[in-house]
Amino acid sequence: MILLDTSVLISDMVGLDPNQEYAASILSRAELELGVAIAQGELLDERRRRLARLDNIFDWLPFTEATTRAYGILAQTIHASAPAQGRRIDTYIAAHALELGVPLLTANPKDLNCISHLVTLLPWT
Secondary structure (H helix, E strand, O other): OEEEOHHHHOOOOOOOOOOOOEEEEHHHHHHHHHHHHHOOHHHHHHHHHHHHHHHHHOOOEOOOHHHHHHHHHHHHHHHOOOHHHHHOHHHHHHHHHHHHOOOEEEOOHHHHHHHOOOOOEEEOO
16 A cells, blocks of 8 residues: 555546555545635636546545554654654644654655655656
């Protein structure tokens, strides 16, 4: 299984291996809901359609007590060099990958470089 970051979910996801199992965090869904909430006009319709399509594709992974422990590990590591970054939603999503023991596919691997020794980051282009 590979966990998809929100940055991948907002793309067209063309090029994903059809033989690979993918998962998505409920936190990514929260980010997508924000995108719907702030959009207007045609963009609002597009974002609603995308979210509905993703709801049909994924059983969103819940953020559990075990995930909070993984988050604590990542946030502690990040805190040493960039305290504010530890509170970013990317860190919470990376915690999901750490807890599950799976790689995280992201368009922004540089944002999580300081935890790449704990979470396998796969670049999405």
